[in-house]
Amino acid sequence: MPPPLPESIPATLQELPPKWAHFCLGVESFLVNELGVDMEGKAFLTAFSGGIDSTALLLVLKYISRRNHGHVFALHLDHGLRAESPDEAAAAVALCKAADIPCTAIRRDVQAEALSMGMGIEEAGRHVRYALLEREREKLGAQHIALGHHLDDLCEDVLMRMLRGAGWPGISGMPGIDPDRNLVRPFLLTPKSTLRDFLHDLRVPWSQDASNADQRWKRNRVRHSILPLFVEENQSFTSSVARMWRMGRLDDDFWFRRCQMLQPGPLLAQHALEGAHQAERMRFYKHKLDAMGPGQALADSLFRLDAAWREQRIGAVIQFPGDKTAKIVSEGVVFRVKH
Amino acid sequence: MPPPLPESIPATLQELPPKWAHFCLGVESFLVNELGVDMEGKAFLTAFSGGIDSTALLLVLKYISRRNHGHVFALHLDHGLRAESPDEAAAAVALCKAADIPCTAIRRDVQAEALSMGMGIEEAGRHVRYALLEREREKLGAQHIALGHHLDDLCEDVLMRMLRGAGWPGISGMPGIDPDRNLVRPFLLTPKSTLRDFLHDLRVPWSQDASNADQRWKRNRVRHSILPLFVEENQSFTSSVARMWRMGRLDDDFWFRRCQMLQPGPLLAQHALEGAHQAERMRFYKHKLDAMGPGQALADSLFRLDAAWREQRIGAVIQFPGDKTAKIVSEGVVFRVKH
Numbered sequence: 001m002p003p004p005l006p007e008s009i010p011a012t013l014q015e016l017p018p019k020w021a022h023f024c025l026g027v028e029s030f031l032v033n034e035l036g037v038d039m040e041g042k043a044f045l046t047a048f049s050g051g052i053d054s055t056a057l058l059l060v061l062k063y064i065s066r067r068n069h070g071h072v073f074a075l076h077l078d079h080g081l082r083a084e085s086p087d088e089a090a091a092a093v094a095l096c097k098a099a100d101i102p103c104t105a106i107r108r109d110v111q112a113e114a115l116s117m118g119m120g121i122e123e124a125g126r127h128v129r130y131a132l133l134e135r136e137r138e139k140l141g142a143q144h145i146a147l148g149h150h151l152d153d154l155c156e157d158v159l160m161r162m163l164r165g166a167g168w169p170g171i172s173g174m175p176g177i178d179p180d181r182n183l184v185r186p187f188l189l190t191p192k193s194t195l196r197d198f199l200h201d202l203r204v205p206w207s208q209d210a211s212n213a214d215q216r217w218k219r220n221r222v223r224h225s226i227l228p229l230f231v232e233e234n235q236s237f238t239s240s241v242a243r244m245w246r247m248g249r250l251d252d253d254f255w256f257r258r259c260q261m262l263q264p265g266p267l268l269a270q271h272a273l274e275g276a277h278q279a280e281r282m283r284f285y286k287h288k289l290d291a292m293g294p295g296q297a298l299a300d301s302l303f304r305l306d307a308a309w310r311e312q313r314i315g316a317v318i319q320f321p322g323d324k325t326a327k328i329v330s331e332g333v334v335f336r337v338k339h
Numbered sequence: 340m341p342p343p344l345p346e347s348i349p350a351t352l353q354e355l356p357p358k359w360a361h362f363c364l365g366v367e368s369f370l371v372n373e374l375g376v377d378m379e380g381k382a383f384l385t386a387f388s389g390g391i392d393s394t395a396l397l398l399v400l401k402y403i404s405r406r407n408h409g410h411v412f413a414l415h416l417d418h419g420l421r422a423e424s425p426d427e428a429a430a431a432v433a434l435c436k437a438a439d440i441p442c443t444a445i446r447r448d449v450q451a452e453a454l455s456m457g458m459g460i461e462e463a464g465r466h467v468r469y470a471l472l473e474r475e476r477e478k479l480g481a482q483h484i485a486l487g488h489h490l491d492d493l494c495e496d497v498l499m500r501m502l503r504g505a506g507w508p509g510i511s512g513m514p515g516i517d518p519d520r521n522l523v524r525p526f527l528l529t530p531k532s533t534l535r536d537f538l539h540d541l542r543v544p545w546s547q548d549a550s551n552a553d554q555r556w557k558r559n560r561v562r563h564s565i566l567p568l569f570v571e572e573n574q575s576f577t578s579s580v581a582r583m584w585r586m587g588r589l590d591d592d593f594w595f596r597r598c599q600m601l602q603p604g605p606l607l608a609q610h611a612l613e614g615a616h617q618a619e620r621m622r623f624y625k626h627k628l629d630a631m632g633p634g635q636a637l638a639d640s641l642f643r644l645d646a647a648w649r650e651q652r653i654g655a656v657i658q659f660p661g662d663k664t665a666k667i668v669s670e671g672v673v674f675r676v677k678h
Contacts, residue, residue, distance in 0.1 A: 162501065167586050240504020244506065
């Protein structure tokens with residue numbers, strides 16, 4: 001059973017200890033200045049598990065939204081995977097009540113859905129969660145879905161991307177804002193320990209997520225085996241990751257803008273390729289492929305495509321995941337997807 | 340004692356089993372096509388410890404140099420750190436004799452030099468080694484110093500750079516060629532296991548380097564604790580690193596060429612900054628700072644400099660390692676170094 005709720009949760013930023021009011025303003029600044037979020041009058045739907053991250057997120061958003069004439073909502077999903085999950089759902093609803101935040105609680109049998117969708121439980125959980133969040137966001141007319149990912153999650157994500165052999169800027173980690181999916185991650189550069197201290201000082205309880213200790217999941221192996229070794233070797237590893245993330249965001253925007261200058265449509269024109277450095281051509285190819293829908297193009301295939309283009313092997317076709325193809329023609333490279 | 344030398348070491352590529360002749364040609368192709376090395380008539384001085392990497396390197400360079408009318412030399416440095424090092428030096432000299440490769444063997448007391456230079460033993464060893472190699476290269480009139488770094492070393496290097504919080508493309512690992520120091524790394528995308536198989540099939544012996552098992556050195560901790568976890572999670576992690584390295588080389592060249600378009604000298608002109616994306620400005624600052632000599636500029640300080648420039652805080656001065664400064668002036672940013 002989670003510990004009891006405090007007698008009262010501060011209602012406004014002004015009621016917080018100065019240290020934590022300052023912390024909330026820092027999160028606001030990250031949202032507004034680094035992620036470019038316009039907060040004025042906007043509503044956030046928070047994915048609220050009742051764990052440390054999302055409990056802290058819910059409260060911080062409550063405080064900073066109020067300053068900006070906005071609103072905060074919570075959605076709790078009981079995945080039906082653990083015996084204690086109904087108690088956790090009840091605790092989540094109670095916390096929202098105490099904090100005066102509208103909350104929707106939904107129970108879904110994720111194990112059964114994973115079976116019927118032919119997915120792993122982790123993937124199915126994510127799938128169900130995001131679908132419900134998006135449906136609820138639309139229903140509420142909220143602008144953003146706020147996720148509790150913090151700096152420790154970002155470090156894990158960077159290591160996972162490194163493991164998978166991601167390119168740059170992909171390897172610098174998940175974005176802080178994803179306009180296509182209406183997602184924001186206000187805590188992405190905040191260490192988890194800060195969130196724990198925040199809740200502790202406010203005497204707000206949280207639930208433990210038992211699945212975090214489960215070493216079957218690769219993310220948890222990264223969390224419990226690999227990340228601690230990095231931190232042991234470099235005490236400021238997490239700050240290094242934050243720095244790398246900021247550089248990655250810059251380069252992501254730089255390449256995005258260069259790709260925006262291309263003509264839309266299936267043809268990547270010869271004159272655009274001829275004036276470009278190979279580093280640019282690789283991004284141009286990826287941009288065209290990504291625009292055609294799901295399926296990640298690997299660097300190896302992009303290198304093969306570029307070699308075919310450089311040698312002007314007219315008629316050569318390179319295959320990409322997601323039934324996509326690129327064909328060398330005299331006008332440039334034509335991208336297609338099979339439907 | 341190292342195992343005895345084989346009765347004969349193949350003298351030419353044609354005498355190798357086809358598999359290994361093909362392997363040697365792959366190394367030649369990496370040198371010529373990926374690193375841009377002109378091999379015709381050129382001489383390589385190999386840093387030859389007698390371990391797997393440099394023994395294989397010496398032989399591969401012997402075979403491919405002959406095809407290109409070039410030459411190979413060896414330099415063995417006995418660091419004087421282990422009881423078995425004189426035996427290893429003798430074995431190294433014997434191997435070069437058997438392979439008909441001119442070899443210089445030098446003994447230095449690296450522990451004493453580390454003390455007198457106030458450096459750690461690893462750093463002092465590297466310092467002494469590179470100084471001797473460069474001196475020998477000049478004496479011989481060789482064009483390149485060849486180092487035995489292979490794909491496993493590159494993986495460690497990438498993890499080390501990640502640990503230190505390097506930026507991009509730095510994080511993609513050590514370069515394959517360093518014209519300023521006359522270094523080439525012909526094996527950089529070759530796994531160590533291939534080198535072991537090569538020597539094993541040719542029945543060429545090698546020495547074990549005992550320091551490799553020493554967990555006191557951070558590189559060895561990365562090698563023995565962190566890298567195996569990555570490989571366990573992703574069997575093709577080393578290929579992922581090779582792919583990332585190739586992307587890093589492209590981006591490195593892309594940014595290098597953009598920075599080459601800047602006017603030389605201490606002023607980074609306002610018009611160059613005004614037309615540039617922040618991702619470019621960060622590289623421009625770093626380029627100017629690096630051109631002024633040793634001292635690594637960290638991203639945090641570059642971000643501070645860029646903020647000062649964006650806010651046009653005329654007169655503001657940002658400090659950088661190596662006694663370097665950047666000052667915001669109305670004509671742009673002026674970089675200086677204290678002498």
